[in-house]
Amino acid sequence: MGFVTTKDMFAKALNEDYAVGAFNVNNMEIIQGIVEAAQQENAPLILQVSAGARKYAKPAYLLKLVEAAILDTGLDIALHLDHGEDFDICKKCVDDGFTSVMIDGSKHPFEENIRMTKEVVEYAHDKGVVVEAELGKLAGIEDAVNVSARDATFTVPEEAAEFVEKTGVDSLAVAIGTSHGAYKFKGEPRLDFDRLKEIHALIPDTPLVLHGASTVLPEFVAKCNQYGGDIPGAQGVPEEMIREASKHGVCKVNIDTDLRLAMTAEIRKYMVEHPADFDPRKYLGPARDAIRGMVAHKISNVLNASNKR
Numbered sequence: 001m002g003f004v005t006t007k008d009m010f011a012k013a014l015n016e017d018y019a020v021g022a023f024n025v026n027n028m029e030i031i032q033g034i035v036e037a038a039q040q041e042n043a044p045l046i047l048q049v050s051a052g053a054r055k056y057a058k059p060a061y062l063l064k065l066v067e068a069a070i071l072d073t074g075l076d077i078a079l080h081l082d083h084g085e086d087f088d089i090c091k092k093c094v095d096d097g098f099t100s101v102m103i104d105g106s107k108h109p110f111e112e113n114i115r116m117t118k119e120v121v122e123y124a125h126d127k128g129v130v131v132e133a134e135l136g137k138l139a140g141i142e143d144a145v146n147v148s149a150r151d152a153t154f155t156v157p158e159e160a161a162e163f164v165e166k167t168g169v170d171s172l173a174v175a176i177g178t179s180h181g182a183y184k185f186k187g188e189p190r191l192d193f194d195r196l197k198e199i200h201a202l203i204p205d206t207p208l209v210l211h212g213a214s215t216v217l218p219e220f221v222a223k224c225n226q227y228g229g230d231i232p233g234a235q236g237v238p239e240e241m242i243r244e245a246s247k248h249g250v251c252k253v254n255i256d257t258d259l260r261l262a263m264t265a266e267i268r269k270y271m272v273e274h275p276a277d278f279d280p281r282k283y284l285g286p287a288r289d290a291i292r293g294m295v296a297h298k299i300s301n302v303l304n305a306s307n308k309r
C-alpha cells in the first residue's frame, strides 16, 4: 500500500478497455467517501488536487489526509495535481510527494505548450513522477459547429501525435466536446467520437484523459432543486458515452462536479428536514455516504473498474 504512479494503472486499463476514476478532493469527508468506495469496489484510484483545493484546504492538510486514507484503507493511491498552470506549481507538488502532475498548457500556442510540458516532464521523470498534459480546448460541440471551428478548438489528431512524441508526456487530456461544470450541453449531449478514435489510432500506447466527465446525475440535481437549490438545466456526459470513451483509449476519467452535487444535495436535504440541528457531523456524515454511493456506482457501472486493483 502507498502512493503509486498511474503507470501500471493505465497500462492495465488501456489493455482491458476500462477507465480509472480521478476524483477531485477538497476536504476530509470527500476523501473518505471516495476511498471507501474504491476499497469496497477493489478499484484503482486517483485522487486529484486543483490549485483551488490547495488554496482552500492548504497543501499540507490535503497531503496528510490522503496519507491517512492510505493508512486507514491499505489502498494504493495515485496523488495527482489537476490543471497545474505552470512549472512552479508542478515542481512544488513533485517535491511534496505527488506521484503525478498535470501541466495544463492548453491555453497557450502549440509550441509553447510543448515547451512547458517538456520542462515539467524532465523535472518530474527525474523524480519518478508521471505527467499529464492537455491539447485542445474544452468546449461543447454546439460551440464549434463546423469542421474548421472544431479543429481550432478540439484536439487535432496529428498534433496529438507530434505533441506526445516531442514532449515524452505520459498521458494526454483531449478535447472532444466535454467541458467542466454542470452545464455541459445546450441541446442533446454529443461528443466527437470519430476524433477520439483517430487520436487513439495514431497514439495507441498513450493513455488518454477525459476532463469534464461528470454525468451531472439527475437525482442529485433534482434533490438540490427540491430542497431550495437553483440549478436549472444542468446537464452532463451520459454514462453510456463514458463507457464508450473507455473503449477508445480513455484511461482516466475526471470527476468533480458529481461529487459537489452529491454532497450539496444531501446537505440541503438535511438542513431543510432538521432546521433545529447544528452539529456538522449530522449533515457531513450523510454527505460522505452519498459520495461513497455515487463513486461506487461510477466505478462499477460506468468505468467498469471494479476488482481491477
Ligand code: G3H
Residues within 6 Å of the ligand: 024, 050, 051, 052, 053, 082, 083, 180, 256, 257
Ligand atoms: O477542473 C476543474 C475542477 O473541477 C477543479 O475545480 O478549480 O474549482 O477546484 P476548482
Ligand code: 13P
Residues within 6 Å of the ligand: 024, 082, 083, 179, 180, 181, 182, 210, 211, 212, 213, 214, 215, 254, 255, 256, 257, 258
Ligand atoms: P467535471 O466538472 O465534469 O466534474 O470535470 C472535472 C475535471 O475535469 C477536473 O479536472
Ligand code: ZN
Residues within 6 Å of the ligand: 083, 180, 211, 212, 254
Ligand atoms: Zn479538468
